[in-house]
Amino acid sequence: MIFKPLINGFSQFSNQIFLNDPEHSYTYAQLSDEIRVQLEWLAANDVPRQAVIFMSGDFSFAGIALFLALYQNGHIIALNTAENPAEIQNKQAAANPEFVIDIDTRQILPCVCAQAPENLMIGELKKQGHAGLILFSSGTTGTPKAMLHDLDRLVGEFSEKRSRRLDIFLFLLFDHIGGINTLLNILSIGGTATIAASKTPDTVARLIEKHRITVLPTSPTFLNLMLINEVFDTCNLSSLRMITYGTEPMPESLLLKLRERLPRVKFLQTFGTSETGIITTSSLSSDSLYMRFQEGSSEHKVVDGELWLRSATQVMGYLNHSMDSFTDDGWFKTGDLVEVNADGYLKILGRSKEIINVGGEKVYPAEVESVLLRHPQVRDCKAYGEANGLTGQFVAAHIVLDSDYGDSTATVLRDIRQFARRLMDAYKVPVRLKSVEAIQYSTRFKKLLID
Structure with missing residues (x-):
């Protein structure tokens, strides 16, 4: 079998540790072997290539290998980490999958919900031979927006990455654009990921200490919980070199407290949306809330104080919602209000609806x-x-x-x-x-x- 370039590239990292989970460590060679096991399992269960799959579960060694096997087979993958039955039902109705896979129980079942005609955008992906990724807007009530990405295009954004020996905490969820971005970054550079059985401040801090983690991508809320639980005093976090934060506004006073506790750590504000993917940023400084979008595969502008984005990795469209948040020429209205300083750096003030x-x-x-x-x-x-x-x-x-x-x-x-x-x-x-x-x-x- 000819593997896609991302998976084929694992051979150059064969003996390097890919993943530390609560019980084991796995090399890239073991990941490659597990991808083959998952491909055989899919074939044994008569899952046709390019089928739409609803995949439930968070990051795990088997789950990541299955995700990559589905990517290799050109599947359209709808990711879900929710456990609420009503939320799962709403997501399945939006994605219209042909099969449902539960990572933890290793069950694969035909989906009785697949009744609607195939979406035209999904049909277009299949014609191109590309895998797809379906992400859902957050929320437990009502029908979430189902967003369709060209997964091969998302992966392609990492093709020029050079190998780096980084130890990164895989903190954000599997069905979050930030979690996918972190995973693809790790895989493309031959880095090492660490996952936790539970994401409490103490557990995360002890894993940082144990595995000498250098990069922690997380949220301001969790960083404040780490302060409240005083883990900076009880654990040795000297290995940390960078903390990236996003998903919500960072209170300036909290950032200054964190800088005081971790003066050697670089703090980088990240930005992205499920619709546009993660945008490469650089902060004005580690104690500043101003950031700049680096030139590359995205562009931005500010319209009446609101940030608009357009990127090469943005969604093909919504499967179940109008595209009224996009302009006719492809600009996505983020709903984030920003302030721009004289040097062009942006500061996120908050969501317009809040x-x-x-x-x-x-x-x-x-x-x-x-x-x-x-x-x-x-x-x-x-x-x-x-x-x-x-x-x-x-x-x-x-x-x-x-x-x-x-x-x-x-x-x-x-x-x-x-x-x-x-x-x-x-x-x-x-x-x-x-x-x-x-x-x-x-x-x-x-x-x-x-x-």
């Missing part, structure tokens, strides 16, 4: 959270808007207080509000503060919106 409108004034939750996190008694927080008959909305926030504060909760919250008044315009100061045990976040470690 802006709090106080009497016509825009308030960005990340700005409020950054100020609140500077208070010594605030461990975590989430700012949001509440309806108000006079001003439209007012600012409110949930606060996680430090466990050893001495005064009453009401006294501490009053002090936090006074603290905020000294640092922000009056309309940005939270009118209502609520003490909570913890801020709720998703499986992608993004703070959940508060209704």
Whole structure:
């Protein structure tokens, strides 16, 4: 069998460690062997090449090998890490798969949901002999958007990568564009990936220490959880050379705290969307929230304060939704509001749908959270808007207080509000503060919106 260039390239890394999981380490030679095993398993189960496959499960050695086997066979792969039955049903209805594969149970079943005619874009991929990737918008209610990528084109973006001995934590989920980007980067350079059975701050920190991990791609929410759980004091993280963060705005005060704890680590803000793929960025500095998109296979512009992107790796289209977020000439309206400095660097202010409108004034939750996190008694927080008959909305926030504060909760919250008044315009100061045990976040470690 003639393997695709990505898989064929594993031969040059044969004896290098590809993956550390909680129980074993696997070389690239073992990965190549496992891909052949998965190809034989697919053939034994009469799965035709190029069939649409709904694949459930997060990163694992067998799961990655199966993904690559499906890629080799030109399959259209719909990835899913959700466990909620209603969410899975909605995703399957959108993807219209022919087979469903569960990585953990190693089950492969014909899908009774495959009743609709084949999508024209999927038909076009098959004509070209290209594999496809279906990603879904996040959310557990309603019908998610199903986005179709040309997987061969995504993989092709990594074809010019030079080999590098990097140890990278595979933190983001399998069905997240950032997780796929991290995996393809590791595979193309012959790097080493590490995965965790559970993504708690302590578990992740101990694996960084054990495997001498150099790169941690994660979210601001998880980095703050690492601070709260004091893992920088209990674990040796001196191997870390870079932390990349994205998926949500980074509060500036949190970035400065992290820089203070990890002065030798480079912090790089990343950016991407499921629709456009991950865009190559460079931060102004490790303690700055300004970043620049590097020239290459993408372009951007700012229209009325909103970031628009166009890239070589963007989706072919939605399988179940209109393309109204794209212009006729291919620009994707990200919904992210940005500020541009004199040198052309961008700062992400927040999502347009999350802006709090106080009497016509825009308030960005990340700005409020950054100020609140500077208070010594605030461990975590989430700012949001509440309806108000006079001003439209007012600012409110949930606060996680430090466990050893001495005064009453009401006294501490009053002090936090006074603290905020000294640092922000009056309309940005939270009118209502609520003490909570913890801020709720998703499986992608993004703070959940508060209704």
